[in-house]
Amino acid sequence: MKNMQTSGSIVVIAEHFEGEIRPITYELVHFAETLQQFSPAPIKILVLDERAETLAKSLARTTGKDVLGLRAPQLAQYNGQVYTSILHEILRDHPPLYVCIGHSSRGSDYAPGLAMRLKAACITGVSALSVQEDMICFSRDVYGGKINADMVSNTETTVLTVQPGSYGPAPDRDLPKGNVCLKSMTVSPQTSTTLSTTPFQTSDLDFSAARVIVSAGRGIGEEENLELIRDLASVIPQSVVCGSRPVIDLGWLTYDRQIGVTGATVTPDLYLACGISGAAQHVSGMKGSGFIVAINTDPMAAIFNLSDICIVEDLKTFIPVLLEALSNKR
Ligand SMILES: Cc1cc2nc3c(=O)[nH]c(=O)nc-3n(C[C@H](O)[C@H](O)[C@H](O)COP(=O)(O)OP(=O)(O)OC[C@H]3O[C@@H](n4cnc5c(N)ncnc54)[C@H](O)[C@@H]3O)c2cc1C
Structure with a gap:
C-alpha cells in the first residue's frame, strides 16, 4: 500500500520504548474497538520512530489493523515537539474523528499541543465511554477521583488520552494481519532537543494477566x-x-x-x-x-x-x- 489516509478514522498512536511496544498501545486498540461500536470508522495505528518498519510490521501482525509507520532521524529519541509537528502534518489534511493516545507521561506531554494545532477538543484521562442522548460521552475522574465527569466533544476531531488499565488488551483472536505503510518525514528545527531518556521503572507486574x-x-x-x-x-x-x-x-x-x-x-x-x-x-x-x-x-x-x-x-x-x-x- 503506497499511502494511508486518516480522514474520518479512529487513529491510535502507538507508544514504544527501546524497540518494545508498550502495553498501553494494545489497550488503546481495545478502546478504539469499543469506540468503533458507537462510531463506525476504520481504525488506523500510527507509529513514530527513527526507522519504524519493525514496529509497524509487528503491530499490523498482532492487532490486525492497518499501520502507518512515520520515520524521521529526529525520532531516535522521544521529543514532544517532534511528535506534535509530525502528527499535525499527517493529520491536518485528513482529519480523523478521534486520535487515541495513552494517558502516560508521553501522551500527557504531546496530546494537548496536538489538539490545539488540530483545533480539536482534548479530553484527557478517559476511563470509560457511553452513549447518552445520541452523544458519545467520555468519562474521566476529576478532583482526585471524587467526581466522575461525562464529557462530550463539539469538534470534528477529538484527541483523547486513555487511562492505562481502564480497558486491558483486546481479547485474543485470529486476525489477518493489517497493511503496513511507511512514510519518511522532514521535521523543521524545533526549539528543544532530547539529549537522553531514562528507562521506565521496570516491573514484573502484569496487571492485564492478573484476574x-x-x-x-x-x-x-x-x-x-x-x-x-x-x-x-x-x-x-x-x-x-x-x-x-x-x-x-x-x-x-x-x-x-x-x-x-x-x-x-x-x-x-x-x-x-x-x-x-x-x-x-x-x-x-x-x-x-x-x-x-x-x-x-x-x-x-x-x-x-x-x-x-x-x-x-x-x-x-x-x-x-x-x-x-x-x-x-x-
Ligand atoms: C492527591 C492524592 C492522591 C492519592 N492517591 C492515592 C492512590 O493512588 N491510592 C490510594 O490508595 N490512596 C491515595 N491517596 C490517599 C487516600 O486519600 C487515602 O488516604 C488512602 O487510600 C487510605 O488508605 P487505606 O484505605 O489503606 O487507609 P485508611 O483510610 O486508614 O483505612 C484503613 C481501613 O482499615 C480498616 N481496618 C482497620 N483495622 C482493620 C482490621 N484489623 N481488619 C479489617 N479492617 C481494618 C479501617 O476500618 C479502615 O476503614 C491519595 C491522596 C491524595 C491527597
Whole structure:
C-alpha cells in the first residue's frame, strides 16, 4: 500500500520504548474497538520512530489493523515537539474523528499541543465511554477521583488520552494481519532537543494477566500481616498482591503495586480489599473490577458502598479462617 489516509478514522498512536511496544498501545486498540461500536470508522495505528518498519510490521501482525509507520532521524529519541509537528502534518489534511493516545507521561506531554494545532477538543484521562442522548460521552475522574465527569466533544476531531488499565488488551483472536505503510518525514528545527531518556521503572507486574488482585490497606496494621495477604494470594491462581497508598508510603510494598489515582488503574475479575477504607483516590483505580469483596472492621466503611460482598470482621481473624476453608476444599 503506497499511502494511508486518516480522514474520518479512529487513529491510535502507538507508544514504544527501546524497540518494545508498550502495553498501553494494545489497550488503546481495545478502546478504539469499543469506540468503533458507537462510531463506525476504520481504525488506523500510527507509529513514530527513527526507522519504524519493525514496529509497524509487528503491530499490523498482532492487532490486525492497518499501520502507518512515520520515520524521521529526529525520532531516535522521544521529543514532544517532534511528535506534535509530525502528527499535525499527517493529520491536518485528513482529519480523523478521534486520535487515541495513552494517558502516560508521553501522551500527557504531546496530546494537548496536538489538539490545539488540530483545533480539536482534548479530553484527557478517559476511563470509560457511553452513549447518552445520541452523544458519545467520555468519562474521566476529576478532583482526585471524587467526581466522575461525562464529557462530550463539539469538534470534528477529538484527541483523547486513555487511562492505562481502564480497558486491558483486546481479547485474543485470529486476525489477518493489517497493511503496513511507511512514510519518511522532514521535521523543521524545533526549539528543544532530547539529549537522553531514562528507562521506565521496570516491573514484573502484569496487571492485564492478573484476574484477581488481593489488596492490602492500612488496616493490616503491621508489615508482618502482609504475609496473610500473600498467603491468600498464593492460593488463588492468577492473583497479585497490591495495596493502598499508605502501605506503599510505609515502604511495605513497592510503588508499582499502588492502586489508585496516583497509582495503577486495574480491572481484575475479582478485587479483594483487605483493611481498605475506600477513599475516592483509591476507588478511582479499582472501581472497574468485576467483583469486589471487602474485609473491614468498620461496617460504615465507604468501600462497602461498591462491594459485592461485605465482610465486617478483623482481617487477622477472617483470612486465616478463609485460608483453612480453602485448604480443606482442595
Ligand atoms: C492527591 C492524592 C492522591 C492519592 N492517591 C492515592 C492512590 O493512588 N491510592 C490510594 O490508595 N490512596 C491515595 N491517596 C490517599 C487516600 O486519600 C487515602 O488516604 C488512602 O487510600 C487510605 O488508605 P487505606 O484505605 O489503606 O487507609 P485508611 O483510610 O486508614 O483505612 C484503613 C481501613 O482499615 C480498616 N481496618 C482497620 N483495622 C482493620 C482490621 N484489623 N481488619 C479489617 N479492617 C481494618 C479501617 O476500618 C479502615 O476503614 C491519595 C491522596 C491524595 C491527597
